[in-house]
Amino acid sequence: MRLLKTLPLLTALSIPLTNSGCNPNPTTNIKAVENLDVKNKELIKQEQQLAQDLNIWSSYVSDFLYHMYTITENPEDAINARERLIKLGRIQEDCARETRNIFDIENPNEEQVETFIRLLSHSNKSVDEFKSYFGLPIEVIETKIEKHLRGQTPKLSEEEIQSQKESKLEYFIAYKESHDSVVEQTATLIKNLEAYNKNANASRQPTHKPIWGLTLKQLKNLK
DSSP states (O other): OHHHHHHHHHHHHHHHHHHHTTOOOHHHHHHHHHHHHHHHHHHHHHHHHHHHHHHHHHHHHHHHHHTGGGTOSOHHHHHHHHHHHHHHHHHHHHHHHHHTTOOOOSSOOHHHHHHHHHHHHHHHHHHHHTHHHHTSOHHHHHHHHHHHHHTOSSOOOHHHHHHHHHHHHHHHHHHHHHHHHHHHHHHHHHHHHHHHHHHHHHTTOOOOOOSSSOOHHHHHTOO
């Protein structure tokens, strides 16, 4: 009889313990979702800015290809760079026509995203194909430009050499600065995306969906 009397008491005592383990704090969940929403909007802004700067970077890739004849002694490389430039130029025209070079829109359509990713892909291939040139330090590039100018026919005056050298060097400097900027932005976006997706998974919320196709895989493939 004593056992029967204690059973209801044990059952009653066990109920709060069971429920406390199954019901998460709704306030905590709401705050987590709200925080993710804020972070998601921040990621969108970062992606928009990076997309804009990658579009600009692509134009500097074109400039580099166009002026590559001034830093190479290999005629075949100069010809191949010019051919690559022509192909890249066509894709840049397609991208400009589709996007109007505006990357702060919130919902780009499929055609806009596709042509932008195609632009990145061809720019990446261009840099990769001529990485021995794109990777040269500015000091080396400057020396090569001057050597090229001194070999010009008819001969240039010293003043003309220095003037043209400075003018041509600006294109290579602009590329380097643009490259360094997008590398830094890309590293930051990768870090923030990975942190966001980790928190989203922990909160059982959807991971971030890039609006310009800049997935983690795409970002990590950038040159």
